[in-house]
Amino acid sequence: MTNPILLATILLGTSQGSPKPDSFDTVVTKFLKETQVPGVAIIVKDKGKVLVSKGYGFADLEQRKAMTVDSVHELASVSKQFTAAAIMLLAEQGKLALTDTLDKFVEDAPEAWKKITVNHLLEHTSGLPDYLSDESIIRKDGLLRNIVRDMRATPVRFAPGEKWEYSNSGYLVLGYIVLKVSGKEVGPFCEENLLKPAGMKTARTNDPLAIVPNRATGYSKPAKTLQKEDYTSRTYSATGDGHLMASAKDLLAWSEAIQGNKILKPASWKQMRTMSAPSRKEPTKGVTTGYGKGLAVIEANGTVTVNHSGGWIGTTTFLQTGITKPTTIIIMMNSDFTSFAPLLREIESRLKTGKF
Numbered sequence: 488m489t490n491p492i493l494l495a496t497i498l499l500g501t502s503q504g505s506p507k508p509d510s511f512d513t514v515v516t517k518f519l520k521e522t523q524v525p526g527v528a529i530i531v532k533d534k535g536k537v538l539v540s541k542g543y544g545f546a547d548l549e550q551r552k553a554m555t556v557d558s559v560h561e562l563a564s565v566s567k568q569f570t571a572a573a574i575m576l577l578a579e580q581g582k583l584a585l586t587d588t589l590d591k592f593v594e595d596a597p598e599a600w601k602k603i604t605v606n607h608l609l610e611h612t613s614g615l616p617d618y619l620s621d622e623s624i625i626r627k628d629g630l631l632r633n634i635v636r637d638m639r640a641t642p643v644r645f646a647p648g649e650k651w652e653y654s655n656s657g658y659l660v661l662g663y664i665v666l667k668v669s670g671k672e673v674g675p676f677c678e679e680n681l682l683k684p685a686g687m688k689t690a691r692t693n694d695p696l697a698i699v700p701n702r703a704t705g706y707s708k709p710a711k712t713l714q715k716e717d718y719t720s721r722t723y724s725a726t727g728d729g730h731l732m733a734s735a736k737d738l739l740a741w742s743e744a745i746q747g748n749k750i751l752k753p754a755s756w757k758q759m760r761t762m763s764a765p766s767r768k769e770p771t772k773g774v775t776t777g778y779g780k781g782l783a784v785i786e787a788n789g790t791v792t793v794n795h796s797g798g799w800i801g802t803t804t805f806l807q808t809g810i811t812k813p814t815t816i817i818i819m820m821n822s823d824f825t826s827f828a829p830l831l832r833e834i835e836s837r838l839k840t841g842k843f
Contacts (some may be wrong), residue, residue, distance in 0.1 A: 525554075
């Protein structure tokens with residue numbers, strides 16, 4: 488799952504009539520045409536008002552099925568905030584502590600792991616090397632405990648807490664900790680304790696073989712021609728670093744749960760959006776960026792915003808939630824070969840005027 492982006496088609500899928508010149512619809516349609524991205528779902532909400540809630544292009548090219556905000560996408564690394572929230576919930580319940588070290592959860596943990604805490608995993612300061620450096624493994628089924636067992640043989644990259652380095656391995660292990668502590672795999676645990684309470688109606692554990700109503704088919708472009716996304720095993724589709732599927736509407740419900748301090752205690756949400764010292768960057772033009780627990784954090788002119796991007800085979804996702812100012816931006820593309828950054832820049836520019 489890709490490192491989060493810190494950011495300060497063919498035809499218009501669901502619009503009615505022809506878009507006006509220079510309208511937001513025009514910009515999105517042009518983006519899809521120029522990039523060959525099949526479809527995108529976008530929601531923008533600001534100050535309690537939904538400014539955009541629309542799908543563009545196609546969720547499925549073969550069936551010519553239009554993309555909508557109800558289309559269900561693989562979330563990829565946007566899932567990390569849910570894994571982090573699951574850990575925080577278990578901590579609230581007294582079932583683990585963020586200061587617990589890995590040897591409490593992993594049998595025969597190597598000596599280096601005995602210095603890695605749950606908090607290090609949450610903040611990407613553990614030193615665990617990223618298992619996705621070898622993507623050939625993602626098409627193999629297996630048991631999570633065996634994956635964690637095999638990871639023990641790989642040396643850590645640095646001493647825990649020494650620096651910040653994005654690591655999917657850390658969140659895979661966090662998913663294993665959820666299983667060890669709760670007795671439930673991280674996906675089902677999140678479904679019961681986070682997704683349903685947040686009002687996420689179609690969100691679920693990712694499974695490439697499951698029949699999922701309104702699933703957005705993922706696409707890649709290894710050369711100049713689009714093709715369906717390659718297969719990922721059920722095992723690696725459901726690990727804690729990128730294990731969920733959801734629609735844009737679902738992510739809006741989750742964003743509102745974050746803004747309302749729902750599900751978790753306010754103190755837990757505050758911890759999740761507090762930058763770790765190793766991740767914190769020097770301010771640039773009054774903007775400070777860093778990473779908390781499962782969330783990238785932006786502090787600018789007294790405002791606090793959290794976000795996370797996700798990039799995986801056949802999918803690119805983004806959720807940004809304003810904390811001090813209630814703004815939500817959701818971008819979900821069923822492709823893996825184009826950045827959403829131009830769309831985000833357009834949205835942020837139009838938020839200044841309110842004209843979409």
